[in-house]
Amino acid sequence: WRNRAPPHFTHVVHGGVLPRAGLTAIVRELGVTHALLLESVVRVVAEGAPEGGLDFAHFIRGYAQLQSRTLQQALPFVFRVFDLDGDGKLARAEFEEVLAAVITLGGANPAPVMKMVVTQFAEHSAAELSCEQFRYFVSLNTQSVFATCAFMPNVQHFSASAIITTGKRAAAPPKPPRPAGDAADGPPDDGETVFDDEAFVSALESLKSTAVERAGFAKDKGNAAYKKGKAWWQVAVEHYTKGLSERCEDADANALLLSNRAAVHLSLKNHRHTLNDSLSALKLQPRNAKAARRAALGAFTVGEIDVAQRHCALALELSEPSAADNPSADLLELRALSLKIEAAVEVAADTKQFERAVQLVEAAKDGAVARRGIVLAPFLDEAVQAQLVGPQSGARVWWDEDADELHWPVLLLYPQYQQTDFLQDVSEHSRVCDILGQVLPADGPRAPWDVRGEYSEEAVSAYLAPGRHVDKPLRVSATATLAEVMQMKGAVVAGVPMLLVLPKDSAYERAWRQQEELDAAFLSGFERS
Numbered sequence: 001w002r003n004r005a006p007p008h009f010t011h012v013v014h015g016g017v018l019p020r021a022g023l024t025a026i027v028r029e030l031g032v033t034h035a036l037l038l039e040s041v042v043r044v045v046a047e048g049a050p051e052g053g054l055d056f057a058h059f060i061r062g063y064a065q066l067q068s069r070t071l072q073q074a075l076p077f078v079f080r081v082f083d084l085d086g087d088g089k090l091a092r093a094e095f096e097e098v099l100a101a102v103i104t105l106g107g108a109n110p111a112p113v114m115k116m117v118v119t120q121f122a123e124h125s126a127a128e129l130s131c132e133q134f135r136y137f138v139s140l141n142t143q144s145v146f147a148t149c150a151f152m153p154n155v156q157h158f159s160a161s162a163i164i165t166t167g168k169r170a171a172a173p174p175k176p177p178r179p180a181g182d183a184a185d186g187p188p189d190d191g192e193t194v195f196d197d198e199a200f201v202s203a204l205e206s207l208k209s210t211a212v213e214r215a216g217f218a219k220d221k222g223n224a225a226y227k228k229g230k231a232w233w234q235v236a237v238e239h240y241t242k243g244l245s246e247r248c249e250d251a252d253a254n255a256l257l258l259s260n261r262a263a264v265h266l267s268l269k270n271h272r273h274t275l276n277d278s279l280s281a282l283k284l285q286p287r288n289a290k291a292a293r294r295a296a297l298g299a300f301t302v303g304e305i306d307v308a309q310r311h312c313a314l315a316l317e318l319s320e321p322s323a324a325d326n327p328s329a330d331l332l333e334l335r336a337l338s339l340k341i342e343a344a345v346e347v348a349a350d351t352k353q354f355e356r357a358v359q360l361v362e363a364a365k366d367g368a369v370a371r372r373g374i375v376l377a378p379f380l381d382e383a384v385q386a387q388l389v390g391p392q393s394g395a396r397v398w399w400d401e402d403a404d405e406l407h408w409p410v411l412l413l414y415p416q417y418q419q420t421d422f423l424q425d426v427s428e429h430s431r432v433c434d435i436l437g438q439v440l441p442a443d444g445p446r447a448p449w450d451v452r453g454e455y456s457e458e459a460v461s462a463y464l465a466p467g468r469h470v471d472k473p474l475r476v477s478a479t480a481t482l483a484e485v486m487q488m489k490g491a492v493v494a495g496v497p498m499l500l501v502l503p504k505d506s507a508y509e510r511a512w513r514q515q516e517e518l519d520a521a522f523l524s525g526f527e528r529s
Contacts, residue, residue: 001056017053020046027066032151037081037101041066041151044080071145071158075138078149079131089128092121099147106150107228113147116140156220211248218243219257226264236264255284259291266294274298275307282311289318293334300341305348309341365399368406372428374486377467379495388422388496395424397496408482410435411498413465416508417449428483432462432476436501454503461509463500467492472516473500 004012007029011022024042032038045062046054054062068074082090082098096117103110120129120137129137138148149155222239225232240261244254262277275298281291292315299308312334319331327335369376379385388409389395395409406428412421412435421439436457439447446453454460463473464485471492476485476499486493502509 001059013053016055018055018059019053020051023054023059026063030066030153032105034101034105034151036098037105037151040081040084040098044077047080067153069154069157071138071149074149074152074154074158075135076131078138078152079134081151082134082148089130090134091128092117095129095134102150103147106146110147113143116144154217156217156224211246212250212253215243215246215248215250215253215257218246219253219260222257222260222264226260226267230267233264233268237261237268240264251284255281255288255291258284259288259294262291262294262298266297271298271301275302275304278311287318289315292318293330296334296337296341300337300344305341305344308337309345312338312341361398364401365397365406368399368404369397372406372483372487374483375467375492377492377494380467380469385495393424395422405429406483409496410482411496412436412439413498413500414449414455414502415500415512416502419447419449426482428486429481431479431481432485432499433457433478435482435499436460436462436478440501454506455501459504460501461504463502464488464491465494465498465500467494 001009001012002016004010008026009018011025012018013022020042023046024038027038027041027045032041045066046058047062049055049058049062065074065077068077079090080086082095084094084098096114099113099117100110103113116137120133121127126133138144145158146155149158152158218239222236222243225236225239240257243257244261248254258277258281262274262281265271265273265277274294278291278295278298281288282295285291292311296308296312296315299305299311315334316338319334379388387393388411389397393409397409398407399405400407407425408428410423410426412423414420423435423438426435440455440457440460442456442458447455457478462476462478464476466473471490474488474491476488482497485491485499486497502512
């Protein structure tokens with residue numbers, strides 16, 4: 001209290017006093033958000049405290065009543081909340097006004113309860129209800145309990161059957177707390193202190209709870225939030241998380257919190273969280289059918305088919321035998337999931353088999369390249385790689401095992417006009433002149449860009465493009481095969497063979513060769529430096 005420790009005591013101000021505004025904030029944080037109800041609860045908690053605020057003793061006495069854990073303990077406090085004018089009686093208008101606020105806060109239908117109010121006043125033929133008559137009304141059934149006590153933090157634990165209504169007069173509501181002067185903010189004197197007050201100590205003790213109890217309260221709040229609908233699901237997750245943060249030693253309580261949080265994550269489509277929470281719950285309760293089902297659903301959605309298959313089988317095993325003839329929605333969902341998993345397992349097996357086959361083919365091709373002594377280097381440009389041998393190109397390097405023959409895509413480049421031709425599949429036994437003849441036939445039409453008619457298979461020179469920046473182009477013989485070109489001394493192939501094509505013995509070829517040699521010399525010197 002003196003150190004203003006969170007979560008509640010941050011509202012305490014200098015001098016150890018909790019202002020009414022701070023108390024209002026605390027009560028609002030407990031979920032009492034209806035203005036009328038909030039004001040009345042704060043009034044009752046602060047009864048007897050000076051206008052300046054509550055000291056520690058006043059706060060504990062009032063807060064302990066708000067945190068009552070049984071209906072019998074809570075009723076005197078609840079009655080005073082309904083008694084807006086504090087005269088010890090409930091007028092019908094007064095009763096209905098507060099009741100409507102409580103029902104609105106709890107999200108229930110007010111019509112049935114309001115009929116019960118009419119009946120109650122008629123039975124007693126009175127314009128006002130006493131505390132005993134109010135107690136009788138609350139104890140009618142569970143509906144009346146929640147209609148009147150929904151603002152109490154521990155209302156889930158209240159039971160109408162716990163109240164035995166007799167003809168005797170009910171005990172009067174508790175007397176207001178002792179004056180503020182009875183509890184000093186500073187260190188206690190050698191004389192009487194607040195802890196010598198039996199009523200105060202009793203109130204303080206009533207606020208104590210075990211980690212298991214607090215985890216249970218958090219679970220109940222999470223369940224209630226989840227039932228309110230989608231807008232409250234994240235709130236439910238926070239309550240379950242708070243329960244787990246208690247780190248109680250009850251494995252079943254923790255398993256239930258984890259399983260429930262997994263259910264909310266499943267609704268929120270947080271499938272990885274669903275899987276993680278479900279697996280954690282199963283570590284604590286290996287035979288938890290709900291956790292197994294949620295683990296299967298989460299694992300399947302995130303693509304962990306093996307995990308999904310294992311937990312789906314467990315969930316089906318744990319399903320009720322009697323459910324076979326009249327299956328629940330969960331069981332039908334499990335059966336449908338089982339079929340999907342089987343199909344996914346088959347697809348995964350086929351995919352794995354195909355990938356293995358591709359790996360073997362690629363390994364065989366790489367072996368054939370290595371046996372021929374061909375030096376391969378990565379493509380100098382990723383965009384070029386995608387264009388030439390990417391998934392959309394339709395071209396690839398492949399090895400015909402039966403003929404022991406490699407097939408290559410070949411790119412022809414015409415630097416004079418910045419044009420290209422691309423051949424998707426060329427045997428390694430094809431000669432350079434045959435390759436050029438396909439695109440530059442001597443007796444065929446010339447290319448649209450060949451304005452001078454210089455480019456034909458017999459009138460051009462071909463060079464193997466360098467595979468590295470420091471290399472220079474290698475002139476190749478027109479009668480050499482593609483394999484022989486790639487096996488030339490100093491030849492490095494950048495992904496696939498690329499042939500530079502220029503007009504033979506032309507001024508352009510001479511100037512181009514001179515520039516290439518200068519560039520190669522410069523790059524070679526740069527690399528050495």
